[in-house]
Amino acid sequence: MDRRTHDRYVERAMWPIGRGDRNFWIAVVALSLLVGAGLYAWVYQVQRGLWVTGLNQRVSWGFYIINCVFFIGISYGGAMTSAILRLTNAKWRAPLTRLAEATAVAALLVGAVYPIIDLGRPDRFLNILLHPQVGSPVVWDVVAISTYMVASLVFLYLPLIPDLATTGASMRGGPLKRLYGILSLGWRGTPGQEASLQRGIGVMAVLIIPLAVSVHSVLAWLFAVTARGGWHSTIFAPLFVLAAMLSGVAAVILVVAAFRRVYGLAEFITAKHFRYLSYLMIALGVAYLYFMVSEYLTEGYLADETTAPLLEAIFVGSYAPAFWSFTTIGLIFPLVLAAWPGRFVIARACTASALVIAGMWLKRFLIVVPGMAEPAMPWDWGRYAPTWVEITITIGSAAAIPLILIIFFRFFPVMSVHEMEEVEGPPQPRGVVLTPVYAEGAGE
Amino acid sequence: MIRALAPFVVATVAVVMFLGPGQVLLPSGLRLQAGGSITASAPPAAHIETRGSGLGLAPKPVVDPPASAARVRVVVRPLEKAEQGYALEAILVAPDGKALTNTPVAFYELVDLFGTREMHLGDATTDGRGSATLGYLPARTGSHQIVARSPRQGAIIASEGRLSFDATVSAPAPRFEPSALATFSDRVPYAVGILVLLVWSLIAFALFGTARGVIGGARDTSRKVDTA
Amino acid sequence: MAGPFTRRQLLGTLGTVGGTALAAGFVPMAFPEALAADTNKTQRQWAMVIDLRRCDGCKACTEACQETHHLPANFEWIKVFEVKDKHGAAYFMPRPCFQCENAPCLRVCPVAATYKDGEGVVLVDQERCIGCRMCMAACPYGARYFNYVEPPAYANPFGKATPQFPVPQQQGTVGKCMFCVHRTDEGQLPACVEACGMGAIYIGDLIEDVATNGEETVRLSTFLKENDAFRYKEDLGTGPRVWYIAGHGQLLEQ
Numbered sequence: 001m002d003r004r005t006h007d008r009y010v011e012r013a014m015w016p017i018g019r020g021d022r023n024f025w026i027a028v029v030a031l032s033l034l035v036g037a038g039l040y041a042w043v044y045q046v047q048r049g050l051w052v053t054g055l056n057q058r059v060s061w062g063f064y065i066i067n068c069v070f071f072i073g074i075s076y077g078g079a080m081t082s083a084i085l086r087l088t089n090a091k092w093r094a095p096l097t098r099l100a101e102a103t104a105v106a107a108l109l110v111g112a113v114y115p116i117i118d119l120g121r122p123d124r125f126l127n128i129l130l131h132p133q134v135g136s137p138v139v140w141d142v143v144a145i146s147t148y149m150v151a152s153l154v155f156l157y158l159p160l161i162p163d164l165a166t167t168g169a170s171m172r173g174g175p176l177k178r179l180y181g182i183l184s185l186g187w188r189g190t191p192g193q194e195a196s197l198q199r200g201i202g203v204m205a206v207l208i209i210p211l212a213v214s215v216h217s218v219l220a221w222l223f224a225v226t227a228r229g230g231w232h233s234t235i236f237a238p239l240f241v242l243a244a245m246l247s248g249v250a251a252v253i254l255v256v257a258a259f260r261r262v263y264g265l266a267e268f269i270t271a272k273h274f275r276y277l278s279y280l281m282i283a284l285g286v287a288y289l290y291f292m293v294s295e296y297l298t299e300g301y302l303a304d305e306t307t308a309p310l311l312e313a314i315f316v317g318s319y320a321p322a323f324w325s326f327t328t329i330g331l332i333f334p335l336v337l338a339a340w341p342g343r344f345v346i347a348r349a350c351t352a353s354a355l356v357i358a359g360m361w362l363k364r365f366l367i368v369v370p371g372m373a374e375p376a377m378p379w380d381w382g383r384y385a386p387t388w389v390e391i392t393i394t395i396g397s398a399a400a401i402p403l404i405l406i407i408f409f410r411f412f413p414v415m416s417v418h419e420m421e422e423v424e425g426p427p428q429p430r431g432v433v434l435t436p437v438y439a440e441g442a443g444e
Numbered sequence: 445m446i447r448a449l450a451p452f453v454v455a456t457v458a459v460v461m462f463l464g465p466g467q468v469l470l471p472s473g474l475r476l477q478a479g480g481s482i483t484a485s486a487p488p489a490a491h492i493e494t495r496g497s498g499l500g501l502a503p504k505p506v507v508d509p510p511a512s513a514a515r516v517r518v519v520v521r522p523l524e525k526a527e528q529g530y531a532l533e534a535i536l537v538a539p540d541g542k543a544l545t546n547t548p549v550a551f552y553e554l555v556d557l558f559g560t561r562e563m564h565l566g567d568a569t570t571d572g573r574g575s576a577t578l579g580y581l582p583a584r585t586g587s588h589q590i591v592a593r594s595p596r597q598g599a600i601i602a603s604e605g606r607l608s609f610d611a612t613v614s615a616p617a618p619r620f621e622p623s624a625l626a627t628f629s630d631r632v633p634y635a636v637g638i639l640v641l642l643v644w645s646l647i648a649f650a651l652f653g654t655a656r657g658v659i660g661g662a663r664d665t666s667r668k669v670d671t672a
Numbered sequence: 673m674a675g676p677f678t679r680r681q682l683l684g685t686l687g688t689v690g691g692t693a694l695a696a697g698f699v700p701m702a703f704p705e706a707l708a709a710d711t712n713k714t715q716r717q718w719a720m721v722i723d724l725r726r727c728d729g730c731k732a733c734t735e736a737c738q739e740t741h742h743l744p745a746n747f748e749w750i751k752v753f754e755v756k757d758k759h760g761a762a763y764f765m766p767r768p769c770f771q772c773e774n775a776p777c778l779r780v781c782p783v784a785a786t787y788k789d790g791e792g793v794v795l796v797d798q799e800r801c802i803g804c805r806m807c808m809a810a811c812p813y814g815a816r817y818f819n820y821v822e823p824p825a826y827a828n829p830f831g832k833a834t835p836q837f838p839v840p841q842q843q844g845t846v847g848k849c850m851f852c853v854h855r856t857d858e859g860q861l862p863a864c865v866e867a868c869g870m871g872a873i874y875i876g877d878l879i880e881d882v883a884t885n886g887e888e889t890v891r892l893s894t895f896l897k898e899n900d901a902f903r904y905k906e907d908l909g910t911g912p913r914v915w916y917i918a919g920h921g922q923l924l925e926q
Contacts, residue, residue, distance in 0.1 A: 200653060
């Protein structure tokens with residue numbers, strides 16, 4: 001990379017820092033209104049009790065548990081893509097890792113709130129720490145999610161250290177400069193510092209993968225340890241992990257596309273990146289399809305008395321429309337769309353990602369609600385319809401993710417400068433052109 | 445031995461009955477000692493009229509038996525295979541002194557469950573000698589009170605006999621211990637807990653170790669960035 | 673000492689963090705106090721037998737339960753199901769809490785608010801319950817009820833609601849049948865047993881091997897064996913403490 005491309009990259013990564021243009025404020029206000037509506041609904045629920053939701057004695061888990069699984073799943077893609085690309089030393093990763101890691105943290109912050117929203121007595125949440133019963137999957141959840149959250153924050157922070165120093169150096173003064181100075185820990189790029197940082201990032205990249213796997217496994221066990229039909233399945237943990245990675249990569253594609261457009265990063269984030277991310281998504285989607293077929297085949301072939309009515313409801317009964325639209329529009333079609341060779345790579349990747357994300361939400365719904373509605377005593381099917389409270393909280397929390405990302409990237413560089421330098425080497429003098437990784441395919 | 449004593453017992457019962465109602469109710473009967481031999485055998489018979497449901501809370505015996513009541517004598521003996529428990533035997537004698545044959549006898553045990561209740565143990569019919577036998581394996585060792593009762597039979601009104609004895613043999617107690625797997629599963633979380641601590645340590649190491657390295661490296665003036 | 677950290681630093685960090693976490697987190701984990709059995713009680717191990725040959729589906733048990741515990745109408749801690757069997761015949765099946773030996777609801781509770789008392793009854797400490805409803809998901813019998821709405825106010829004669837007599841129920845927590853331990857402790861029959869005009873419900877003790885429906889008293893093991901009693905979904909390994917005697921109301925016709 002020559003000096004000019006290098007400088008342009010740094011400029012693109014840094015320009016929005018500390019600034020707020022009109023679009024930024026419109027977006028912040030609009031998203032804040034949605035988040036505020038969600039918060040209002042939550043307060044409304046806390047004041048009155050869970051009866052304001054559509055939950056009832058038969059279906060006692062609904063939107064909140066679905067959303068918990070869904071948003072924590074979204075956060076996977078970030079962590080996993082970033083960690084996997086780092087460990088495999090994929091050179092094209094540099095402009096993507098920061099966006100992926102931030103998405104992971106934002107989605108995780110949102111997802112981790114849901115178990116608390118779901119509690120009948122949120123005021124007693126600390127009882128889990130004061131009187132934990134270690135055999136409970138809920139305790140496993142709290143341990144796994146909190147560990148994963150701390151790890152994600154560390155994994156976001158460590159690669160940020162050199163960039164913080166760069167950002168601070170580019171500023172003239174003020175409290176922000178001081179903040180960056182403190183957060184960058186006096187980074188100057190000495191070999192000792194480099195070695196420390198690389199070791200820290202290496203440890204976290206290795207650690208974040210089993211941690212991410214553990215979180216969704218534990219979430220799956222929340223269902224799989226019960227005796228309910230369709231839930232009591234050995235394949236649930238890997239199925240959940242795959243679902244999470246699939247929806248996570250799709251979310252990363254959407255986030256990257258959005259910031260590429262708004263922040264003007266097209267020069268560095270090109271069609272090639274979207275193609276590679278699409279490949280990742282297709283591979284995960286095919287794997288998910290395989291797992292799902294394996295799950296339904298083994299359960300449906302034997303069709304014991306707890307699973308048979310459930311599968312009947314899902315395949316041909318009242319949940320059939322949801323199930324078949326998930327399978328076709330939410331899984332198979334987007335995978336074909338993304339895999340199809342030809343033009344409009346980015347548009348196709350984004351459409352496919354949006355469909356996959358919607359499909360994965362629907363799939364979580366199909367896991368939680370029919371599993372609950374199927375009666376434990378086999379004579380009365382439960383019903384569940386969410387109320388405005390649940391819908392508003394869901395929309396508000398979904399809006400919180402872009403809000404967090406938009407604000408975060410007004411304070412921190414959107415692309416990792418240090419990582420780019422690490423991949424590309426120090427900037428070459430003008431005229432010397434090395435492999436122009438980021439320029440390739442820019443016109444697509 | 446018991447059978448040999450039977451005439452004496454009947455005589456004793458008759459004497460006791462004439463001595464007064466209070467005597468009839470004295471808790472008595474066979475006492476089975478630790479060795480298993482029957483050391484005393486003077487079971488009194490009591491006579492009652494069953495009032496209403498005879499199956500509810502133990503009815504108070506009417507201790508003024510009409511002459512038309514049968515005599516019921518209850519005895520217990522250990523079975524040959526000791527672990528099978530005991531045989532309860534009710535010997536019924538008609539008011540005229542003859543054995544009461546082909547008569548149903550219901551056996552009850554007095555239990556304390558929301559008050560004293562008669563727990564139905566089973567039914568038997570008297571044979572040619574007026575004897576009805578029921579196998580009985582108590583749920584627990586210790587004192588047991590048995591009631592044998594025969595219903596009204598024509599002119600002979602309902603009557604009952606009682607027996608109190610100490611059982612040394614009982615059915616195996618129900619077990620509520622957790623399975624071996626449960627004991628194992630209880631320990632697994634602690635192993636996982638150690639793993640979790642290890643993970644937290646690694647995270648702390650990555651964060652604080654890096655911070656330390658970076659801060660230390662900033663003071664390191666001997667090496668320059670551009671000469672590295 | 674600039675540059676990469678040494679192994680000693682790593683061990684030091686591991687030791688400090690590990691020790692702190694061990695002290696902070698694992699001490700309470702090791703002693704979930706609610707799990708300790710209540711040893712002061714007399715030695716009983718409660719069990720229930722429900723004779724379906726006698727049940728006429730009148731729901732007197734449900735009503736008595738709701739009256740005793742001051743529950744709203746949709747809280748059927750003992751719920752009477754009308755079951756249609758394969759041949760189209762119908763029978764009634766009351767379902768209390770089965771007080772499972774190996775209770776799934778108990779194991780999944782994150783705060784040990786659900787526990788077993790010394791007499792084998794599964795109780796809920798509503799002072800501790802956080803309302804996560806994991807137990808409701810785990811219960812294979814749907815025996816647990818969540819207090820979505822504020823329960824009706826009631827002056828508890830014991831001064832305050834206890835796990836044995838959780839009346840009034842607390843909003844946002846889970847409640848269920850607990851074999852009326854507040855009554856059995858006082859030597860009274862559970863409300864549903866007392867209310868059943870058909871004598872279909874027996875309460876009993878596994879140790880003494882006896883059960884009574886208030887009128888008849890039977891030797892529990894013999895009664896179960898002679899009537900081919902079964903436990904609902906026994907193959908799940910939950911070890912329910914409630915047995916059923918199958919039937920279609922035969923005894924009603926006599």
